[in-house]
Amino acid sequence: MLHERCSSRIVNFSGLKTSYKVNIPFPPLPLPAMPLYIRQLPGTKGVLIKKESYPKNSVLLNPSATLRYIYIRCIESCESAQVNHILIYDTKESKMHTIPYDPTLLEPTLSLYRGLEDLRIIEGPDGRILFTATSIHGTKNMNSEILMGFFDKDLKKIEHLQALDFGERPIKNVCPFIWNSRVCLLDALRMKIYQVDNEDNENRKDEFTIQFLKDIAGGQGGLRGSTSPVHLYGNTWGYIVHDIIFNDNARHVTQLSYYHHWIEMDMERAAITFISAPFWISHWGIEFVSGLVRREDGSFDIYYGVNDQVPMRCTTTLGDLRVGK
Numbered sequence: 001m002l003h004e005r006c007s008s009r010i011v012n013f014s015g016l017k018t019s020y021k022v023n024i025p026f027p028p029l030p031l032p033a034m035p036l037y038i039r040q041l042p043g044t045k046g047v048l049i050k051k052e053s054y055p056k057n058s059v060l061l062n063p064s065a066t067l068r069y070i071y072i073r074c075i076e077s078c079e080s081a082q083v084n085h086i087l088i089y090d091t092k093e094s095k096m097h098t099i100p101y102d103p104t105l106l107e108p109t110l111s112l113y114r115g116l117e118d119l120r121i122i123e124g125p126d127g128r129i130l131f132t133a134t135s136i137h138g139t140k141n142m143n144s145e146i147l148m149g150f151f152d153k154d155l156k157k158i159e160h161l162q163a164l165d166f167g168e169r170p171i172k173n174v175c176p177f178i179w180n181s182r183v184c185l186l187d188a189l190r191m192k193i194y195q196v197d198n199e200d201n202e203n204r205k206d207e208f209t210i211q212f213l214k215d216i217a218g219g220q221g222g223l224r225g226s227t228s229p230v231h232l233y234g235n236t237w238g239y240i241v242h243d244i245i246f247n248d249n250a251r252h253v254t255q256l257s258y259y260h261h262w263i264e265m266d267m268e269r270a271a272i273t274f275i276s277a278p279f280w281i282s283h284w285g286i287e288f289v290s291g292l293v294r295r296e297d298g299s300f301d302i303y304y305g306v307n308d309q310v311p312m313r314c315t316t317t318l319g320d321l322r323v324g325k
């Protein structure tokens with residue numbers, strides 16, 4: 001594991017403008033005014049897997065995690081497709097599980113991109129590893145949709161998988177979490193919380209149904225969901241969102257720059273109570289935050305992918321995440 005202690009830095013961007021919607025009844029917490037002063041988040045940063053250990057013809061990216069398990073997305077370059085496989089690392093047993101792409105779980109497709117993308121994993125109330133994922137061929141609609149499922153106990157295969165109907169498409173980056181012993185979903189972009197009901201039908205197969213729970217107030221739309229929320233204290237939960245700055249570079253990996261915000265929310269009232277100043281972690285460019293774990297010592301592990309080809313982790317503190325303007 002590579003570890004590097006990084007100090008805080010400031011990046012200036014001038015001449016940028018932004019706008020946002022006001023949510024009632026709670027007054028919005030404004031994002032820092034433009035021009036942006038984007039700081040680098042202090043913390044210990046390291047690569048999860050070195051490139052020489054990657055599977056053949058593959059890249060690794062966009063990890064998420066629980067306290068015990070780490071998911072890493074694996075994209076294999078085949079002759080006519082980019083195929084997504086699932087890697088699950090058990091930190092307790094020091095064992096890597098590989099769950100290959102199973103075309104029978106999804107609709108047939110000739111698309112370049114195949115399989116499940118960007119899983120967010122949680123440990124469910126019954127101990128199973130549940131996840132949400134995105135796929136463009138999860139249903140016959142052939143559009144970006146959220147699917148939910150769980151693995152078998154030996155982490156050899158996906159035991160159940162189904163698309164979730166939110167009543168609108170396309171949709172992605174909806175993140176699961178456990179609240180009041182129930183599975184819930186956070187859609188940070190549309191600022192909504194859903195509850196997932198999981199019932200056995202007559203064939204003993206688990207089926208997920210979702211119901212709208214709450215609108216999130218006190219913030220503003222347009223910030224894309226990055227991580228599942230984690231419990232901080234009382235009714236307060238925290239999570240990370242992101243936005244993107246575009247430039248005129250022709251290549252995708254240099255055309256986008258991601259910046260992030262730490263958000264705190266009163267879960268009972270579904271009201272945002274704090275939005276941090278924007279930050280980046282270790283790479284100014286494509287830096288996709290996809291996982292967040294609060295450790296037993298109170299520190300936080302942030303999981304993220306760099307340039308769509310390197311899975312990384314940053315260990316930081318609540319104090320560093322909560323830096324304001």
